[in-house]
Amino acid sequence: MLTDLQAARAWMQFPGSRCDLEVSHETQAIVRESGWRRIDRTEAAIEDIMISRWEDSREASSHEATTPEDRYFVGIALTTTRAKLTRDRQIVFDGTMPAGTLYVSAPSRSLAAQFQSPCAFVHVLISADHFPAQLPTTETLDDLVLLRDPLAAELVKALVEHGDAADREFAHCIGQTLAMHLARLEPPRARVNALPKWRLRRVERYIADHFERCISLSELAHVAGLSRMHFAAQFRAATGYRPREYLLNHRVEHAKMLLATTERPLTEIALAVGFSTQAHFSTVFRRISGQPPARWRLANKGERPELEAPPRRRAASDRDWIAAAA
Template identity: 35%
Template sequence: MNSSLLSHPEPGADIAPKRIASATDSEDQWRRLHANHAQSSPQRSNVLVSRWTRDITAPLEVVNHGNESDHCIGLALKCASLTFNHGGRRLMRGRVTAGTVQVTAPAVPVSAVFESPVDVLHLFASQQVLAECYEDLFQRPHADDIVLGDPKLVRDPALDRLGQALVVSRTGDAALDKVFTESVGLAIVSRIVARQFTASNTQNREGAALPQWRMNRVIEYVDAHLSETIGLADIAASAGLTRMHFAAQFRRATGLRPHEYLLRRRIEHAQHLLLNSKHNVFDVALSCGFRSQPHFTTVFKRFVGETPYCWRMKANDAQ
């Protein structure tokens, strides 16, 4: 198999490519396969993986007219603000959380306007890959070509963890990294196939997820009050629901408890302040709703893997 895992710029965009694994392929444009794979066969048995990273904040519009034979799976590695159009219709406008997944079938045109920094994995799955995943999951071949036809954005914590694993796990051994990338790429596609073909049974057992318009209200409220004490009742009220109904619907929609989501947003805001301001760590903690520096440091390290001070030093050195 030949998997690629790279950061790829849109021509003319102010983006610095960064290598994630040992492969040499690059994505010339957003969601666009490298020229080496432009005539990709529906019978290709590997998953091609690429990464779209944009660090600047000026709006950028991108368009893709649809891949001829592969499904494209987009997996957000961090929160981002964007407008996304699928098949000529607006699918969403607002902020997506890390772990959000969107699947586009072959030959479907898509476009987006990114209004913030963004970090997304794109996985290109051939019909052969989908068929093999289906047969492995259900122990029987699928009768026809598999079309993952639901384009709506969903969040799956398992897919979030798999995507993050692709980004951070590097051994220095090119052959081992290649095998790991292929294995995790197949695991992501298999999870997507399983979600589609078990969706009807799952929906019958579970209640409704929080609608996107209510989610947008929640995101706007949380972002506007990050420095304040926010309770579950406050977040639920912003969505127009009681605490009981809100918590269950929010978790179905995002895979997160409201408190966990709030902590993630506070840490993401803290990273922005640490990188783009001269505030000391204590002031950043207060600006992000933490009432003590030790608590802030503990939560920051749980999400980021380093203390705020060490993370800031390394981030500044990398610039």
């Protein structure tokens, strides 16, 4: 579910190829990787913050890499993709990784990644010196996955908007800010169990069958067979989203399909997917997709957006956690 690949590219699109020709590889602040997390550059060994980017247009790809012994690895998704992250046959993450998702690996940690759709990431290698060992945060930065991290997304957006024209000092400042942000993150005080798959499937089917009308939290909790409080917490742990957010994203995905494949007016589409007014529909659509519906329609006319499944959450150990940043 959530923003499809084209919509995500609309608000985090890489600069055109002309800049690539004008700026040499050695002066780029954002290095292009020759392979996933592979930087062919000697300066990488001495810089305390190294920023690179990785794009893969293939529908499926597999990779594996080990974080240097003195660095933390940070990845920020520029487009929505489906990913499976594993370590030693244990699943760290498996599901939809929306644009803006942040994930971190600690020093000397290997990680295997399987992508089931095209992907684009900014990768940041940050010296461990930016994370003093006495900080309690350092223990939680291993296998940290934040499905929503607005600050990280905005930092990377500012960086890629400059593209290859970004200078080293500006990029380094962005990296330092990201490091400080990670050092100040607070892990959840209490671990919440994710909604069991069979309950989640029931809720997903119910939303898919009734998304065009108002669905209350109490109604969804009843479908799941839980109290409102327990359902809301477990649903967010399983998907990374509040039930209301999930419903709105589901409506927007269906609206995209109607926008791309029909000539129906915006007001009619808004009502068809459950919004009471075109104004509310446009506001929510723009917040989720980065573009107003009319502009999105012009850019995607004739294409059929694929409805994506919600993210899945599986922890590899008691220290591994996946959270949705507020």
